[in-house]
Amino acid sequence: MALWRIRATVDDRPGYLSVLTASLALRGVNILTVQVHTTEVGAVDDFLVDAPDSLDEAGLVAAVARGRGRDCWVARSEARGLADQPTRVLGLATGLVRDPEATGPALATLLAADEVVWRCAPAAGGIDGTTLTLPDPTGGSYEVRRAAPTFTPAEYARAQALTELAATVARRAVDQVTLVLPDGAELTVRPAGADDLPGVLELHRRCSARTRHRRYLGGAASPAPARLRRLLEPTQGLTLVATAAEPGAAAEPTVVAMANLLAEGDEAEAALLVRDDWQRRGLGTALLRRLVGHAERGGLAAVLLHVQAENAPMLRTLARLARPSAAERDGGLVTVTLPLATSAATTSVAAESPQVVG
Template identity: 75%
Template structure:
């Protein structure tokens, strides 16, 4: 027995696929996997089959024709073709998470392309599928151009490839947000977006903070939030969570601060937690500025901070922004509004301080 890949177009009508599979079965061909690609010309069925050694390419093409298939393409396959498509795509996605520069190789593996190139010009309105050529928009700029002699690309393959490119771009943007800050005392910290894998380190951060620091952050009890709540903070539906790590920022480096930006319409809410032995070193100010920068780029009109009136360190951090900020008081709680994007009646204020302290 030998493995073959067969792709053929079948009229999208009841019973037509069964006629094709019956024609293959009469020749002793066992269908191992099948994928269906919907196109304007009909349903394109992609089979991985196990056929008797006596059958050659011409025999398989003839069997497809007798089964009412058309535009047939047949090629020998390898054992790796037995891996189902979802598993293969997930494997490629995992590779891109660890190495976004491997986008071209991942696209080639996904589609069996003969060539993949990147061009600086955008895909434009001509982007998409055109027979043996596929053009994909790169979200960070430019486009990928793929070529394959046969079979022709399908819209379903285009959708899969574009999703893979967008995943790679998202990972690249995440890595671009990773920066090394030099604090006023010369200490270096790495600031990066949080991920779900950071939960143990963030739990440890809370355990190493004093009850007073935790109470100032969460405006309630002095205990640590539940792991479920911390998990939601690490991956907010709208917003951003930044972590500051000592040393090189590796997975084993301790997290010394967490900054949260939670979006709510035109406004977002910001909050900081800095480990006690890292306070009064300019880290909170640097993190708050990065949150405000992210909110500004996202088009947020204002960022709101809820601060206890006795929390002088946080109020001092806000004053260091050099902006005029409205403050409302409700008993022991202050609501500080930091305006960002210009809107009627609220002119945008420029930063008066550019240092990171």
């Protein structure tokens, strides 16, 4: 027996796929996997089959034709083809999370391509037979080529999802910075994601009731996990986490602070949560400066902070920004407004070298 890949188009009508599979079965062909790609000209069926050694390429093409298949392409396959498509795609995605620069090789593997070329000029995405053009979300475009078979819209969608994942990982890496506090402590500050939820839950657990109350203004209990998930990935705005390697902790750095910028309209509300043992060390000021800078680059008009009147440390943090501001007091709550000098710039601050916080 031998492994083959077969791709053929059949009319997208009830029963037509069964006619094709019956024709293969009559010749002793065992279908191991099948994928169906819907196109404008019919359903493109992609099979991985185990065929008798006596059946060659011409015999398989003839079997497909007798089963009402057309535009047939047949090629020998290797044992690695036995891995199902979701498993292969998840493996490629895992590799891109580790190294987003490997997008080209990942596309070649995903699409069984002969060549993947990245061009600096942007291009409209599309399919032209055995050439697939794909915009790169970080700039430029990819041109993917193979001898056969022709590309399908389903393959284009998979490739697009893979490049978007790589671009997201790359953007997060660019936005990551190393902070050196005045006491010499080093932390990593980066955009938060859903996978930070366990660390943020532990951050809240290790904060005092007073610190949590100052952050959320209404009670000292930790927010529900569902609310924290929304804070980690706001619809508009940005959430940063600060992590540090602590003695005796697990291999993964510990989340010691979280900074939220929640935008609505042309304004955004900022808030900080810094673990008690990391307070009064310059971390809050550094995080707030990054939030304000992000809001400015995003073209927002102002950043607002709601602070308890007795929260002197936070009010001192705002003063250290040395920016024009307006404060309004309503009972025990002070609302501070920081007007922004908006800029058309949209490029994130790269941080390839440590930033020293004074």
